[in-house]
Amino acid sequence: MKKDYYAILGVSRDADAETIKRAYRRLALEYHPDRNPGNKQAEERFKEIAEAYEVLSNPERRRQYDLFGTSGGGVGVEAETIFSQTVEEFISSFFGGGRRGRRPQEVTGEDVRILLELSLEEVANGAEREVEYLRDDICETCGGTASSSKRPPQTCPTCGGTGQVAYRVGGGFFQQIVYQTCPDCRGSGMRIIDPCSACGGTGLRRKLHKQLVQIPPGAAGGMTLALKGAGHRGPWGGRAGDLLIEIQEKPHPVFSREGDNLIYETWVSYPELVLGTTLNIPTLSGESTSLRVPPGTHSGEIFRLQGKGLPRYSSRKRGDMIVQVHVWVPPKVGSEEKRLLETMRDTKAFQPTERKPEKHFWRRVKDLFK
Ligand SMILES: [Zn+2]
Ligand SMILES: [Zn+2]
CATH class of the missing domain: 1.10.287.110 (DnaJ domain)
Structure with a gap:
């Protein structure tokens, strides 16, 4: 575990x-x-x-x-x-602890940031996607050596290979020595004798790169995932930056989400609300689950299906599904139905007895989780 x-x-x-x-x-x-x-x-x-x-x-x-x-x-x-x-x-x-030596710094490549649009199903179940982006990759002409004759680099004469240059700041008692990254070698401590003309002496060329990314279940819109070393390669053999994948969530046609919980609204006929019924509720896994609606359910009532929501990121727990049941009102009825409804209307049992103000949806959700 x-x-x-x-x-x-x-x-x-x-x-x-x-x-x-x-x-x-x-x-x-x-x-x-x-x-x-x-x-x-x-x-x-x-x-x-x-x-x-x-x-x-x-x-x-x-x-x-x-x-x-x-x-x-x-x-x-x-x-x-x-x-x-x-x-x-x-x-x-x-x-x-923590001695800080002034060794030449390795120049790390920059991060690449991309947007990845995912459906709610992909967010819930995880996804594997091939993404394409431009990144600095090894120059074929010089094989990444940055030198046209592929000669190994020499020590940078400006900084003596330390990657840093010292400046004196201030005067008298308050003189200070400030270290800065060497402007000639950008901190690498190296000098390329005959820079490769194809890459301008960095050893890198920008290329279209294809990368397979695994999105773990439970990622959410707005989250940024990092894939180590899949960003721009560093010049002169430096480490590559990261690929930063910002997740965007496509709106779902059926569900809306609230954190780890899914919200599903469904419409039921008036007799079904009065008599009770069993509903088939879709889930993100593709299978449906059944929900028992007891007799005498009010329109707007909400039910909670535990563990049928979204997986929690880096956890084995899942959120819930909140189902709101509404009464279906047909936009138009025939004369037969009209007669039936008129009979119902005139029956005492169908007259409203309670007139308490309806609780707001979120208030009810809160009560449900108490
Ligand atoms: Zn080159
Ligand atoms: Zn230097």
């Missing part, structure tokens, strides 16, 4: 890095084995916490986890390291 890392750390799905770090620090200190000697449960909990943090603190792995529900790669390496530390080591690693 998949673990909910957000729940383990007690943070929301959109928590920022700082919130995650704070939650992790607090929990890790609470359940640290040094503070709970011999407590097997605390030990297990501590391992879970470390594992959750390992994934959620790494933007790449967090995205992967959000998108596919797994984090890819071996979880537990860092968790094991943390586990072998004492409380003191753990705390100092949090405050002392």
